[in-house]
Amino acid sequence: MPQLDSTALDQLFREARTFNHYLDTPVTADDVRAIWDLVKMGPTSANQLPARLIWCLDRDARERLAATASDTNADKIRAAPAAVIIGMDTEFHEQLPRLFPHADAKSWFDGNRELREVSAMRNSSLQGGYLILAARALGFDVGPMSGFDAGAVDKAFFADQPSVRTNFIATLGHGDRSTLYPRSPRPAFEEFNRIL
Known part of the structure; x- marks a missing residue:
């Protein structure tokens, strides 16, 4: 498989940022379907795919979600075109x-709620990461x-x-x-990694 070019890597990682403010451009049902079509292809343990996504595209849905968030996050949700x-x-x-x-994977989890909860958290978090990368892509x-x-x-959703x-x-x-803060620091390899 060929390596992605520098422009693609910039879009996915180096120049990509976490946004709190958005332009007034709508996000459509077709847009989120296109994102999902990439997210669902990302690997999870035994293809578990435990993520369940609710896309809040209309203002009323975002308002319901904002009502569950802290003050600053509520404002971000209300102002965004989608959540x-x-x-x-x-x-x-x-x-x-x-x-x-191709395997009886269901039996691995039958009767073991603790294992299901750990796997659901781990793999839905992976899928959330794929969502971020798919959206950026x-x-x-x-x-x-x-x-x-x-x-x-x-309770609400x-x-x-x-x-x-x-x-x-x-x-x-x-x-x-225009609303971005300077990028926060990122550690050097040696700070957070070991090669054994």
């Missing part, structure tokens, strides 16, 4: 006969965040899916670069 809730389904194993058909910017009441998000809990949320759109 997404990355949830995790702790009953993901029910889908494994279809998603991982398609020309969008993302603002992932904590700073919200997860129980309130679950996942009440009909009791096995789904919120992992994190993010805003989405075309970022307003």
